[in-house]
Amino acid sequence: MDHMSSAPSSTRRPSGLDPAIAARLKRNPEGLFPAIAQQYDTGEVLMLAWMDDEALHRTLTTGRCTYYSRSRGEYWVKGETSGHAQHVRSVALDCDGDTVLVKVDQVGAACHTGDRTCFDAGALSPDA
Structure with a gap:
């Protein structure tokens, strides 16, 4: 069973997001979904953070x-x-x-630690 679902309207904050886009989103019970930021020209994965409908609306419009x-x-x-x-x-x-x-053009560090990316803390090696 998919743990992500459209949140009931009671958990969603007011938003200016286009209803056609909002209808396509699947949200967690808190009304959120993950957003991955990637450097547009190199493909470098920078970070993951959370958005709701209004955060996506602001991202698209600003x-x-x-x-x-x-x-x-x-x-x-x-x-x-x-x-x-x-x-x-x-x-x-x-x-x-x-x-x-x-896909973004990142200015400076993406990670709150001051690193370029949040994914440079060390690779995990799978058991062979």
């Missing part, structure tokens, strides 16, 4: 990545305080409708 902070319960624009902005080049929904891929 050209800057907006995410929803689960811990703070608020929206945040990548780079607003750090200067490490993500300028949107394209946004795609995956085949299941439960994840978005945002």
